[in-house]
Amino acid sequence: MSTAGQVIRCRAAVCWAPDTPAAIEEIEVAPPEAGEVRIKIVATSLCHSDLYHLLESKAADGFPTVLGHEGAGVVESVGPGVTEFQPGDKVIPLFLCQCKECRFCQSPRTNQCERAWTRIRQEIMAGVESRFTCKGKRVHQLMGTSTFSEYTVVNQIAVTRIDPAAPLDKVCLLGCGICTGYGAAVNTAKSQVAEVGITVFRVSEVLVCPGGGGLQLRRVRPGSRGPGCSHGLQGGRSQKDHRCRRQPGQSGQGQRVGRHRLPEPQRPEPAHPGGDLWDDRGRGGLLPGVRGERGGHGEVMRSALEASMEAWGVSVVVGWTDMFDITIRPRHLICGRTWKGSMFGGFKAKDGVAGMVRAYLEKKVKLDEFITHNMALDQVNDAIELMRNSQWVRQETCTKTKRHHPARGNRHRFPV
C-alpha cells in the first residue's frame, strides 16, 4: 500500500536533551512538501559530529532532535515540483546542499552553497525546519538529514541519486566522513599535497600526506617511524625546535617535515589496522587517534600546522567544532605555510557523493575496511558509547539488521 501523501509513523532514535541517551520512539514523518523528498533510510553510520551535537556543544535549542547525517536509502515519495527524483531511486541525503544556481555552486572554487546558510543554523548544526513530530512536539532534524530514523524528509537540493548497484550499507559512509577526509587532501590541499600536507581530520584525527611527485598519502601514527613524514613527526618539541630543519639535498618522500611531536594517543600502543585504507597502492590513509580533551583538539591542530613544511606546507582543518579556539604563532604562517579549512572535503555535495559512489563501485576507493560493526537501530546508544570511549573507532554503521564497527579491523567485530 502506497504511503505517498500520508504521514508515516516509524521508529527513530530521538535525543530529547543534550548529554542523555537516545530513546527509540515512534515518530510521525510528514509527507514531503514542495521541493522535498521523503526517503526510507536503509543504512546509516555514526559520525563524531553527531556526538559533538549531543555531548559537546549541547545547544539547548537544538533538542529534541534525531541525529544522523551519514545515511543511504530509497526514495519513498516526492513533494510537488520534484522532477529529479522518483520513488525507488537509491539516494544519499546530504548535510551540505548544492542548489546548482547560486554563485557559490556555479564557482569551481568552493563547495559551499548559499542556500545552505539560509536553511541551516550552523551554531547548533540543526535544520530550522523539520517534518518530524513525536509525542506532540516538533523534533529537529540534525543538519537537515536525521538519518537515525526509518524515514526522513530532505530538501531536493540536499539529496543525491546514486548508482542503483551501490550497496547502501557501505556507501552510507560517503555521506560525511570518508568524503571529508579524502576530499580534504585531494580537493582542498590539492597539488600541494604532493609535497607535504597534513589534515586534521574530524578535529580529533589526522590525515598525513607526505610524498613527492604524485599524490602519495600514507597513514602514519604518532610516534611511529615509517615512510614519508613519520621521521619528522617523532622529533622532540621545544620552543627552539619549532622551526623546520632540513638537510640540503633532502626532498620528496622521506624528507623531514619538522621536529614536532603530535600529541600522544591516550593508549600507548593502540590497536592499529595494517595496510593503507584507500587502496593497495598507498594513495591514501588516515592517521587515527589523537582523541582527547577539547584543549587537545586545538593542540593537535597546532601541531599539524607546525609539522607541515615551511615554504609550501599545507594543513587542512576539517570536521566541525565551535567549542574552542586554536592558537598559533604568526611566524608559522609567515614562513610560507598555508592553513585551510574544508567542509565536506571540498566536494560539491550532489556531484561529489555520486562520483565517490562510482569510484567505490570501480574499486578506486575503499569503504568496507572502515566498517567493523553492524548494529541495529535500537543499539544506537551502544554505538555512541563505543565512539565516545574508543581510541580508534572511525565509523560506525547502524542499520536495523546488522552491526559492525570499523578501524579495528575485524578484531572487535560484534556477532551478527
Place this chain on the structure above:
Amino acid sequence: MSTAGQVIRCRAAVCWAPDTPAAIEEIEVAPPEAGEVRIKIVATSLCHSDLYHLLESKAADGFPTVLGHEGAGVVESVGPGVTEFQPGDKVIPLFLCQCKECRFCQSPRTNQCERAWTRIRQEIMAGVESRFTCKGKRVHQLMGTSTFSEYTVVNQIAVTRIDPAAPLDKVCLLGCGICTGYGAAVNTAKSQVAEVGITVFRVSEVLVCPGGGGLQLRRVRPGSRGPGCSHGLQGGRSQKDHRCRRQPGQSGQGQRVGRHRLPEPQRPEPAHPGGDLWDDRGRGGLLPGVRGERGGHGEVMRSALEASMEAWGVSVVVGWTDMFDITIRPRHLICGRTWKGSMFGGFKAKDGVAGMVRAYLEKKVKLDEFITHNMALDQVNDAIELMRNSQWVRQETCTKTKRHHPARGNRHRFPV
C-alpha cells in the same frame, strides 16, 4: 683612492642594547670575504621590523647591532669569486637571499631559500656573521644587511643589481615593506584576491583586497564606508554576528564580506592620505592604522581572517613577530577560508626586487607617495620615535642628506 681590500672606517647607527637609543659611532667594515659584496649605502628607510628587534623582541644576544634592511647603494668592492657584481653597480641588499641553486629557489612555489636558514637566526632576526666591529666589539648585522651604516658587507646571494637609472633614495623602499605588502596580494593571495582577500600588513597594518573580476585593491580604513568591502568591515561584531551574511545576487565589488569590526585605530579620526597608493587606477592600496598593543596585533589578524569571505576568502599574514600567539575559531577556516603567510611578499628576492625597480621606473608601481620625510643618519632616533608614536607612519627614508616621512602625504614634511 680605492678602498678595495682595506678596512673602511665609517659612521653607523649602533644599537648597543635593546630599547635604548641608537648611537652614531665610527665602525670598522672589513673587506668582503669570498662570495661577499661591500656596498656603499646611499639611502635606507626604516621598517617596523627594525623597531621589532630594538623595542619588542629585545633578544639580548642580538646586540650590539646596526639596524636597517631597506637600503640601496653602490658596490664598493667585491670579494674573491664574485663575478655577478662590479664596483659601481647600483644594488639593493636583501634580507632574504636567493641562491638560485637549492630546491626552494628552483621551485616556483616558494620564495624561501634554504641557505637563508643556515645563515640567519630568525629568532633574533640577526645575521650570525658580521663584518662590523666597533670599539673592539663585533657588531651584529641585522638580518644580514645593516643598512644604517655608510658601508655594509652582504653575501652575494643576498644582493640584487638594479637598473642604473633607479633613484636610490626611492627604490630603497623595495628592500622590504613595499614588496612585502604588494607581493602578499599579487603573489601569495594570487587569483583569490580577485574576490576578497585581506592582508595583515606588517603585523600592525592591513591590506584589504576586495573586488570582482580583475585585481582590484583598494585602501579602506577601519570604520569607513567606501567601495569594496568597507561595508562589511563596519558592521557590529558579536558572537552571533561572526558568520558572513550575504544577500542573494550580491557579487564582486561592493559585496558584503562579513559583519566584522576591525579594531579601531587609536585616534578616532586619523589623518588619512587620499587616493590610492599604488597607481591611479585603484589597483592597490594599504589600510594603515590598527597599531596598538601586542595583543592588538593578534586581534587584528583574527579580525582580518574573519572579515575575509567564507567559501573562498584568503587572508595573508606578513611582517615578522614572535612575541605572541594568534587565536582563532576552527570554524572560520572550516567554512572555506584560507590563511596564508608570506615572507617578503612571495617575491624571489633577487629577481623580484630587480623587477619591482623596473616596474617603478615604468610607472607601474608608486613609491614616492610613501615617503614623507627625508632625514639624516644622525636623526635615526627621531625617525624611530616617529614610527613608534605615530599612527600613520608607513615608511621612513633616512639618508644622509634628506628627510621625509610618508603616509601623511606632504602634510608632515620636514624642512629639507
